[in-house]
Amino acid sequence: MQRGSLVRVVLVALLVLVGTVPATVVAAEPTVDLAVDGTSMDPGDRLVVPENPVLSVEASARTTVERVVVRVDGRTVQTWVPGTQTMSESMRLDLPNEPQVIQVVVTGSDGSVAASQITVVKDEVAPFIGFDEPFESDPRGRPPADVSLSESRVTLSGTLTDASNVEFVRITREHRAQTAVDFEVVSQTHVIRDPGEEFSQELFLGPGDNTVRVVVQDEFGNSRTYDLSFSIADTTDPTLSFDGVPEETSSSTVFVNGTAADNVQVNDVSYAVFGEVSRRSVVVGQGPAADPARERVRFSREVELVPGPNRITVWATDTSGNEVQELVVVNYVRNVVPTLAVDETRTHLVAGEEVHVYGAARDGRVSSLSVETVDESGTVVDFAQVYDGGDVWNDIEFEEELGLASGGDTTVVVRAVDADGTEHVTRYAVPTAASADGEGSSDDAGALTTEVPAEGGAPADEPSGESEGSEATNTATAVEDGGFGVFAVGALLLVVLSVARLRNVTVDVPIEKYVDMEDTSVSLPSLSSLPSFPRIRR
Structure with missing residues (x-):
């Protein structure tokens, strides 16, 4: 009996094993x-798609695939x-424009079940903008038709x-400005890539009307356009600041430097000195076209x-006429001017x-002084450079020992430059050793001799011992009479001219060869040097 019982136990165990293994495989x-x-x-x-997508499903089972179910949200x-044991199918999903949960459930013929769940977002709608500056609007709403501002520089954000x-x-800004003959449109474009969930861009608007077009586009090419209008009303005066x-x-001139600024843009800058009728232009107006560089303008x-x-008056005017x-x-x-003197x-x-x-150099403002x-x-x-310090001094004294010329006279030259940069020069002739001792210092006095070429040879009524073609020399004596010689010459001329007038003739009188009006010692011409009456021509 024990042996039979053992056999029965083994058989039961084998049956259990045989029945268990197939059941586990089928239930996978x-x-x-x-x-x-x-x-x-x-x-x-999770996947974002631009349109209704195609869903592909592949399923398999150990036995057979009894059912496959597709559910959307x-x-x-x-x-x-x-x-069948395997299956491969596809279908196009009809999805709304919002995230959708896609679930696929597979059931085997043995009752086993498997499922997979994903999220699909169909994006056929362009992005929306909710503006934050310089105005506020709802993302799904419409922005205001026109926005009035008082400054040109604004920040557009959303x-x-x-x-x-x-x-x-x-973002594209266009400014329409009136010119003398027509309208001028000035535009500027900014592109912000991969902005994320927010954007911000600084814009410069011109005086008057401005249009701003904002285009936003997503990764699937869906785009939306916002057309905005801004009006700039400028009633604020410009400001002026000076650089010290x-x-x-x-100095005889001064630099007037500074900055003109405006809340919109500066048109021109001018100035005038008291007493002048008209203004002088410093910054020339360029018209009302939007120009960020004219918001602040340097002038000099x-x-x-x-x-x-x-009294110097400076004016600044903006493009709206505010001044x-x-x-x-x-x-x-x-x-x-300094007075230069040698002691x-x-x-x-x-x-x-x-x-x-x-x-010394006195009574002036001296910036440089030299002696040579x-x-x-x-x-x-x-x-010798006496002073070259750069600062200006009123009085400068000097004492220098300088070398003399190796031969001939020596002159001392004093040069001074005043604060305006003008050089002033004075000269002093150094006395020689003899004159310094008082010897040989008297002026030479004596006769002055002037050589005057005779015209046409010797006069016909005067004998000449010279051969033909020779020159006749006449000598005049210097008369130091305090100017009497000048009157004598004048009297002689009067006589000659009177006779010539009576005879209706022309007289050639080379008197300029004898009279030096700067010299008080005048040489009188001899009568023989004057034209004789036979030479007077009708």
């Missing part, structure tokens, strides 16, 4: 693979009953709403001054090789 879950528009999808994946849209990713936001114009200057002008206070003026007063303290009582020779020069000696040809023999 089916498999299901999904793809949307050719893109494989694992359970839980919980609603059954397709059922297949293949009755929030983006779309089922997919926004590819870009393109001095209240007092010793060198203005000539007159001695004393100078501001500022007054600056600059007192011009004119430089006094002759103290200046002296040193061993006959150098000159010890004393002198030159020879008779003007060549510099020696040089």
